[in-house]
Amino acid sequence: MIKKIVGNSDFIEYLRGKSATFALSISTTKTCEIDGLTQAGIPGLIHLTPTLDAEFFTTQEVRSLTDIATTPKGVPTPALISRAVHLLNPFREIEIFDLGVEVKPKIDYFKIYEFGLSYTKSIKEGAGIDAKKVFELGFNFATNYELKSDYLILGESVPSGTTTALCSTLALGYDCKGKFSSSYKDSPESIKNQVIKSALKNIENIEDDFFKLSLVSDNMLIFNAGFVVGASKRGIKTILAGGTQMAGVLLIADKLSNLKIDGKNLGLFTTKWLAEDENSDLKALLQMLSFELNAFYSDFDFSLSEHPALKLYDEGEAKEGVGAGACLVYADLNGVDKYKITKKIEVFLQ
Amino acid sequence: MIKKIVGNSDFIEYLRGKSATFALSISTTKTCEIDGLTQAGIPGLIHLTPTLDAEFFTTQEVRSLTDIATTPKGVPTPALISRAVHLLNPFREIEIFDLGVEVKPKIDYFKIYEFGLSYTKSIKEGAGIDAKKVFELGFNFATNYELKSDYLILGESVPSGTTTALCSTLALGYDCKGKFSSSYKDSPESIKNQVIKSALKNIENIEDDFFKLSLVSDNMLIFNAGFVVGASKRGIKTILAGGTQMAGVLLIADKLSNLKIDGKNLGLFTTKWLAEDENSDLKALLQMLSFELNAFYSDFDFSLSEHPALKLYDEGEAKEGVGAGACLVYADLNGVDKYKITKKIEVFLQ
Numbered sequence: 001m002i003k004k005i006v007g008n009s010d011f012i013e014y015l016r017g018k019s020a021t022f023a024l025s026i027s028t029t030k031t032c033e034i035d036g037l038t039q040a041g042i043p044g045l046i047h048l049t050p051t052l053d054a055e056f057f058t059t060q061e062v063r064s065l066t067d068i069a070t071t072p073k074g075v076p077t078p079a080l081i082s083r084a085v086h087l088l089n090p091f092r093e094i095e096i097f098d099l100g101v102e103v104k105p106k107i108d109y110f111k112i113y114e115f116g117l118s119y120t121k122s123i124k125e126g127a128g129i130d131a132k133k134v135f136e137l138g139f140n141f142a143t144n145y146e147l148k149s150d151y152l153i154l155g156e157s158v159p160s161g162t163t164t165a166l167c168s169t170l171a172l173g174y175d176c177k178g179k180f181s182s183s184y185k186d187s188p189e190s191i192k193n194q195v196i197k198s199a200l201k202n203i204e205n206i207e208d209d210f211f212k213l214s215l216v217s218d219n220m221l222i223f224n225a226g227f228v229v230g231a232s233k234r235g236i237k238t239i240l241a242g243g244t245q246m247a248g249v250l251l252i253a254d255k256l257s258n259l260k261i262d263g264k265n266l267g268l269f270t271t272k273w274l275a276e277d278e279n280s281d282l283k284a285l286l287q288m289l290s291f292e293l294n295a296f297y298s299d300f301d302f303s304l305s306e307h308p309a310l311k312l313y314d315e316g317e318a319k320e321g322v323g324a325g326a327c328l329v330y331a332d333l334n335g336v337d338k339y340k341i342t343k344k345i346e347v348f349l350q
Numbered sequence: 351m352i353k354k355i356v357g358n359s360d361f362i363e364y365l366r367g368k369s370a371t372f373a374l375s376i377s378t379t380k381t382c383e384i385d386g387l388t389q390a391g392i393p394g395l396i397h398l399t400p401t402l403d404a405e406f407f408t409t410q411e412v413r414s415l416t417d418i419a420t421t422p423k424g425v426p427t428p429a430l431i432s433r434a435v436h437l438l439n440p441f442r443e444i445e446i447f448d449l450g451v452e453v454k455p456k457i458d459y460f461k462i463y464e465f466g467l468s469y470t471k472s473i474k475e476g477a478g479i480d481a482k483k484v485f486e487l488g489f490n491f492a493t494n495y496e497l498k499s500d501y502l503i504l505g506e507s508v509p510s511g512t513t514t515a516l517c518s519t520l521a522l523g524y525d526c527k528g529k530f531s532s533s534y535k536d537s538p539e540s541i542k543n544q545v546i547k548s549a550l551k552n553i554e555n556i557e558d559d560f561f562k563l564s565l566v567s568d569n570m571l572i573f574n575a576g577f578v579v580g581a582s583k584r585g586i587k588t589i590l591a592g593g594t595q596m597a598g599v600l601l602i603a604d605k606l607s608n609l610k611i612d613g614k615n616l617g618l619f620t621t622k623w624l625a626e627d628e629n630s631d632l633k634a635l636l637q638m639l640s641f642e643l644n645a646f647y648s649d650f651d652f653s654l655s656e657h658p659a660l661k662l663y664d665e666g667e668a669k670e671g672v673g674a675g676a677c678l679v680y681a682d683l684n685g686v687d688k689y690k691i692t693k694k695i696e697v698f699l700q
Contacts, residue, residue: 060363090683
């Protein structure tokens with residue numbers, strides 16, 4: 001079932017049976033290598049997670065490593081959920097937005113958009129992004145982007161992305177402490193706060209928003225903020241596929257845009273694990289926006305599974321990523337039921 | 351599940367969720383009237399099989415006869431498989447390429463492309479085709495062909511087509527004896543060899559490839575060979591839907607083309623019965639090509655059915671035709687499972 005966070009439920013109803021393009025934004029920030037900050041991948045190889053997610057989602061194979069990315073606690077990547085949905089009710093197109101990764105995904109035929117971006121440094125040392133340029137890249141790309149289906153689902157794979165999102169929105173003056181989620185069940189607040197504190201120290205005397213973000217953000221957040229402004233201007237139905245990280249994209253877009261953003265054709269779809277998470281507050285983040293948009297989540301969980309690795313999701317580990325929540329909403333919009341999705345995911349773990 | 355014969359598995363992954371046009375090439379060669387050569391139809395009425403297949407595939411009715419074409423052993427036409435898939439996940443378009451049949455299919459609304467071709471004589475007496483003209487017809491048609499979906503599935507219904515395919519490739523100098531399949535479980539080798547021997551005798555002193563094919567081939571093989579050359583030149587994603595007969599189309603195209611064929615956007619999809627057949631060798635035929643292409647098969651079989659007529663497929667009768675294998679791959683690419691297909695086919699036989 002699909003549940004509302006904010007917005008107009010007719011937005012969802014209109015999308016029933018429509019075709020979707022899934023664009024996966026992949027990017028690496030060296031922030032992810034700070035010990036204990038994220039569990040989105042294999043320790044020491046977390047920078048590979050976006051590459052592996054792109055490979056697995058499109059081809060069901062991991063080609064830049066020998067096995068699928070699993071956290072130290074054994075939580076498999078949410079790419080499994082997205083892939084299962086794609087098998088059951090395929091997306092019209094899957095495209096990759098390469099926003100700077102260390103290792104390019106080894107896939108053929110699929111469209112990979114390149115923007116000349118490389119992975120970014122840890123926000124502790126100043127990320128070293130040309131934020132104005134990256135924002136304009138995203139805006140201009142949206143202006144010329146040819147959507148080959150009825151709507152666009154924009155997902156991401158960026159390990160430690162909630163840390164950079166929280167830091168970026170704090171830098172822009174939003175009061176969002178305690179509202180961002182973590183891939184951990186027990187969020188490593190002390191490490192996270194320490195990293196953010198140290199990053200914000202670097203921008204203490206800076207006034208320009210773009211300059212601030214150049215030091216404390218990541219390419220995915222800034223590029224997609226620009227993309228959202230361009231897409232909403234054109235009225236392209238665009239779904240941000242994710243939780244608080246994607247709320248971060250919207251908050252950045254709202255702050256940086258010269259244009260008033262019209263949220264009528266904008267959505268944000270996420271998982272139950274994220275939307276009902278007691279340690280974060282997605283709804284509050286969305287309510288800080290100067291425009292209204294349509295945010296929904298799927299109530300899918302692993303109650304029909306006995307698999308211990310999947311049960312970890314229900315216990316609050318992982319929660320979201322690779323557009324898993326939007327994929328589950330998309331599945332619902334196309335009549336694919338919970339049982340089928342559960343069984344398909346279980347096959348990957350056999 | 352989809353299994354690889356040769357090529358790049360990303361080709362398959364890219365096609366997930368994409369829309370397809372199915373073009374059925376129908377053609378009659380009087381070779382099919384040689385007693386005991388083919389079981390693709392009703393004895394005495396085998397020339398009607400392409401007409402009936404076109405009617406049944408598009409409308410679920412046989413209009414030029416009272417019942418669906420069944421072999422003397424009771425094997426129903428593979429058009430049942432193609433039709434079932436079309437009902438479960440319809441093709442965007444079904445079109446007919448009329449490459450010379452005795453009786454036109456009685457169908458309305460569907461696009462039937464006419465090329466002024468009539469059925470051809472038995473290869474024993476010299477088929478009497480203007481091969482150069484037919485090849486160019488196919489090439490020119492592909493050059494102007496307007497594809498209304500993402501990719502094209504090109505199937506065929508030509509009784510005794512494996513005999514003419516084997517004879518054509520032998521005539522062009524390919525070492526392909528024993529590599530072509532038969533609609534029979536126990537292939538009628540002696541009759542087939544006798545026919546081919548007698549046909550090849552007619553071209554003993556001919557050097558020109560087109561002239562050779564004019565005597566020993568059929569319209570479907572030559573037209574589609576030209577079509578493949580034109581389609582690959584334009585980069586139209588084209589799937590040859592069939593087994594060794596369609597490998598024959600490719601071998602002819604490879605030999606006759608002035609252009610180097612690029613196989614990146616070419617596929618060949620077939621059934622498990624054909625790909626795993628021990629009496630033929632599709633893979634070896636494809637490896638004779640000077641270019642690489644993407645060949646896959648569906649592992650669908652009738653293990654979920656108790657119907658004796660369908661069980662004959664699993665025992666090695668029939669195997670392929672009317673693009674059945676490509677339809678099964680297409681079903682997989684669109685999330686339609688084996689159980690659903692089996693049950694849908696069984697309904698036709700009630």
